[in-house]
Amino acid sequence: MASIKDVAAEAGVSVATVSRVLNSHPSVSPDARARVLAAVDALGYRPNAVARSLRTDQTRTLGLIISDVLNPYFTALARSVEEAARALGYSVIIGNADERPELQDHHIRTLLDRRIDGLLVSPTDGGSPQILDAARGGTPMVFVDRWIPGVDVPVVRADGCPAVRDLVAHLYRLGHRRLAIIAGPAATTTGSERVEAFRDALGEHGLTLPDAYIGQGDFQADSGRRATERFLALPERPDVVFAADNLMALGALDAIRARGLRVPQDIALAAFDDIPWFVHTDPPITAIAQPTGDLGRAAVRALVDVIEGRPPQSVTLPARLVARRSCGEPASYQRSNL
Amino acid sequence: MASIKDVAAEAGVSVATVSRVLNSHPSVSPDARARVLAAVDALGYRPNAVARSLRTDQTRTLGLIISDVLNPYFTALARSVEEAARALGYSVIIGNADERPELQDHHIRTLLDRRIDGLLVSPTDGGSPQILDAARGGTPMVFVDRWIPGVDVPVVRADGCPAVRDLVAHLYRLGHRRLAIIAGPAATTTGSERVEAFRDALGEHGLTLPDAYIGQGDFQADSGRRATERFLALPERPDVVFAADNLMALGALDAIRARGLRVPQDIALAAFDDIPWFVHTDPPITAIAQPTGDLGRAAVRALVDVIEGRPPQSVTLPARLVARRSCGEPASYQRSNL
DNA sequence: CGAAGCCATGGAAACGATTACATGGACGAT
DNA sequence: ATCGTCCATGTAATCGTTTCCATGGCTTCG
Missing domain, CATH: 1.10.260.40 (lambda repressor-like DNA-binding domains)
Incomplete structure (x- = not known):
């Protein structure tokens, strides 16, 4: 050459x-x-980009650690991140953590070895030494979607609380009183926040969230299936299952089907994260949609700000309820436009 | 540092x-x-991996150009590729072509500039100068899923022909006679091959494939929608629409719904590429499943063989029909086990 | 007209690693 | 005792860039 x-x-x-x-x-x-x-x-x-990087000490490359490539929410995010980065002359290397902290750490390590200019992370856990070192070690870094409390790193995310409140109100109006949730890992912010938001919203209607109605999931389909099976085996099974992400909702749907139950007649289902397929499931699934495009763009902007020495800004965008048929009759007041 | x-x-x-x-x-x-x-x-x-790469002239990195990150088939492929590569001590950089040749070329260029050790490509077109140069230029390269005829590069893919024949037999048995297909771009092998396989299979049953029953798509949802609208506007609309990938099937489902028609009573639907969501659509969709895990592993093995100077092998794996309800009553003789 | 400044250019140092080659000591064989 | 091997180690070249500094010619201004 x-x-x-x-x-x-x-x-x-x-x-x-x-x-x-x-x-x-x-x-x-x-x-x-x-x-x-x-x-x-x-x-x-x-x-030769390698030689150039060695000399200039910059690679014009961003690392993006996502929690799971098979999750359409994250691939949508990855796509918008890549697009925004490309527009600014950066490449993106994606690391798939598969919701496993050790895999996340592996990727952080190799990305750092490659001297990427900055790191976008959606942490899989509450903060491994690896990730904390990177944050403190001066690597430009921005959290996206999930974050780690107490670490001084800008966060770009969607605030689901109002949407969760809308969802609960929607469910209440449809007559549901026994509401269950499949949570994500408590170590992740999205894992715990969504439960809290849900619990608070229930409180506003004078409802409580018993422990038996909190399923512990890991954001992947199988865990949604198992948690749902447990709900269905309860002496008093819930009227509604709210899955904290789309894959666990898929698993929940599996479990409900396997039991021979119908949605929404026998049990209702809702999910966090809206994806194109939810329009076509049987029945179409009510979900809380995040603005993935804006999220990706904002994350890249914030990260490049850090890299280029400008003061970065944390960004919180709104999520919104998209009501479909999986919780009962279509809520005409708020019907999806899709 | x-x-x-x-x-x-x-x-x-x-x-x-x-x-x-x-x-x-x-x-x-x-x-x-x-x-x-x-x-x-x-x-x-x-x-410092950058310095090491400069000196040793190897990066222990593989490039993977996929046609569309939003397509679950390709993300499944990407995941297995990354896994297999990691096991061999290689990292993977994914480039998303979004089915756009110029974006594909952009990624090939930047990956080559980064001196990746080898390239896994699922070409979006019939062979841009960029990709041909790379192939002839001595960059270790392997085609996966799609390939470019006449270029001396190993190919790892699934052979869909027998499965398409099974599908057509299945449809024929269910009484369908007017079968339509939404094809992918003719410039891609999977775009043209699937049409040919379909036409041949129809021939075996004494059926023909009129031009009006060939929709031209681009493997993305919108094109499936448009092609289907055209089918539905035909004086004699088809009994079945077979989409050459899962996203176009999604679009087709949209279009059918929009027309107020029911699947499979009014029109049947089948797709190439099976994905987890197809179990949960309304109705569950009959599809041809590819062994993505094996495909990814075989592709990495072949590429690493080229890189390390061993004779590489092209690999063709079988695809199989997974019959569900979208084409008529569940075919008990071949029902999905999911 | 001479000093100062500027511009286009080249030489060479640096970035952080790997590795060919040189060196010197220990040890075994003769 | 001498020679040759082999081992552990160090010196320095090298990979392909960028960039600091020096140089020489030309312009400009006092």
């Missing part, structure tokens, strides 16, 4: 001049510039 | 010795080794 030396030789100039042309340094004569450009073309030269 | 020099100083040895310890070169005294390891620990030293 041709190097800058070959180009210099071909153009009859020094490597310094070639470099200047390539980096559009002003001090280059039109003549030299033309000759260099011609040589670049003739040789099909492309600068 | 500590460099190898700092470690050398701390341990009281030369950088060469540190390097030898880190690369487990045999010629190092136990004493020196211990001191180096202690220094590494004390400083929290991690080798």
Whole structure:
């Protein structure tokens, strides 16, 4: 592969001049510039990003650690992140943690070894030494979706509380009184927050959330299935199951089907995170939608701000309820427009 | 960040010795080794992958260009690729082409600039100059899922023909005679092959595939919607729509719903690529399932073979029909086990 | 007209690792 | 005792860039 030396030789100039042309340094004569450009073309030269990074100490690359690639919410997020980053001249390397802290740490380590310029993380746990070191160690970092309390890192996320309140009101209006939730891991903010928001919202209607109605999940389908089976085996089973993410809702649907029950006649179902498939499930599923596009863009902007030395801003965007048929008759007052 | 020099100083040895310890070169005294390891620990030293890559001319990184991150088939593939690569000590950088050739080329270019060791591609088009250059230019490369005819690059893919034949037989048995297909872009192998397989299978039953029953899609949901609308507007609308991928099937389902028609009573639907959601759509969708896990593993193995100078092997794995209710009464003889 | 400044250019140092080669000591064989 | 091996180690070159500094020519201004 041709190097800058070959180009210099071909153009009859020094490597310094070639470099200047390539980096559009002003001090280059039109003549030299033309000759260099011609040589670049003739040789099909492309600068070696590895060498450049070594010298400049920047890779123009962002790392993105997502909790699960199979989760459509995160792939939507990844897509918008990549798009926003590309617009700013950055590449993105995605690390899939699969909801496993040790895998998350593996990815953080290799990304740091590669000297990425900044890290976008949706932490899988409450803060491994690895991730805390990275945060304190001066690596530009921004949390997205989930975050770790007590760490001084900007957070870009959606606030689900109002939407959860809307959801509970919606359920209450439809006559449901025994509401259960499948939570995510308590170590994650989205895992605990959604339960709290749910509990608070229930309180507003004079309802309580008994322990038996809190299923412990891990944001993946299987755990939703197991938690739901437990609910269904209860002497007094809940009227509604609210899954804290879309995959656990999928698992819940599986479990309900397996029991031969119907949604919403026998039991209602709702989920956090709206995805295209929810329109087509049987029945269409009521969900809380996050603005993934905006989230991704805001996260990249915040991270690039940190990288380039500007004061970054934490951002909180609203989530909204999309009512469909899985909780009872379509709520005409708030019907999805899809 | 500590460099190898700092470690050398701390341990009281030369950088060469540190390097030898880190690369487990045999010629190092136990004493020196211990001191180096202690220094590494004390400083929290991690080798700079950029510098190492520059010197050794290898990055231990694979590039994976997928056609669309929002397509669950490709994310499943990406996941298995990353897993297999990790097991062999490689990282993976994913590039999302979004079914746009120019975006695919952008990613190929930046991956090559980063000097990845090898490239796994599921081409979005029939072969841009970019991709052909890369192939001829000596970059280790393997096609996965889709490929480009006439280019000497190993291919890892699933053969859908027998499964398509099974599908058509299944449909015929259920009484369907007017079968339509939503094809992918003709420039992609999976785009054209699936149509051919479908046409051939129809032929075996004495049926033909009129032009009006071939919808032109681009593997994304919207195109499935549009193609289906056109089918439904036909004076003699088809009995069945077979979508060449899962997203177009989603679009087709949208269009059918919008028309107020029912599946399968008014029109049947089947798709290439099985995904978890198909179990839960209304109705559950009959699909052709590919072994994504095996595909990913085989692709990585083939690519690493090329990289390490072993003779690589093209691999073709079987796909299989998973019959559900979207084409008519559950085919008990071949019912999904999910 | 001479000093000062500027511009285009080249030489060479640096970035952080790996590795070819040199060196010197220990040890075994003759 | 001498020579040759082998081992542990260090010195320095190298990978492909960027960039500091020096240089020499030209312009400009007093």
